[in-house]
Amino acid sequence: LPSVQGALEAAVQATCGVPTRVHGSGRTDAGVHATGQVAHCDIAKDFRPDKLRDALNAHLRPNPVAVLEAEIVSDTFEARFSARKRHYRYRIVNRRSNLALEVGRVWRVPQRLDSDAMHAAAQRLIGRHDFTTFRDTECQAKSPEKTLDQLDVVRDGDAVTIVTSARS
Incomplete structure (x- = not known):
């Protein structure tokens, strides 16, 4: 494709x-x-x-x-460059059983994830930070500093969803 x-x-x-x-x-x-x-x-x-x-x-x-x-x-x-915000959603299926319909669309983690601890830790990343270490050598962004407005980790049964929102 x-x-x-x-x-x-x-x-x-x-x-x-x-x-x-x-x-x-x-x-x-x-x-x-x-x-x-x-x-x-x-x-x-x-x-x-x-x-x-x-x-x-x-x-x-x-x-x-x-x-x-x-x-x-x-x-x-x-x-x-006209985008004002970017939103991302990462989906994890947290179970021992293999994936069926979700193959290629989610990440399967068989070990039990502590989504509450993940969410608490994620809150420390909210705010403005310097991402120089993660930049490509040919990055065209004006500044390595980016603002992360939202980083939530939510569990619903065996689904763990990470939702992010950041200013561009």
Whole structure:
């Protein structure tokens, strides 16, 4: 399967007739599923947003990628740099039994996790911190300091969900 970006770029080219770069608001690693990802591309053709969405989705089949909305934005909009917040949800199935329907979508940890202790420890990470140690040598961010607004660890049966929210 092509990457999400590759699938989107192929769909835009099939729709508009010219190769077009698609810029995402963030990147995901292989095997990671993004919901609510924002992307932009510059196209010369005039489309009603709903018609563009439908055309892209027609060309995205059978890839597991869908365009939920399309809209016209200002020329200064950049999906990555215009984002004000980013939200992430990490799902863990905390049980000894193997995964069935969730294979490839969650992380299975067979040893019992103490989600209350994890949540308490996570609260110490909230706030503004210097992430220089975690930066790629080619990182384009203006500052290594980032603000983590939310980091919750919640258990519901054998599901442990980690929810984060950070300013961009």
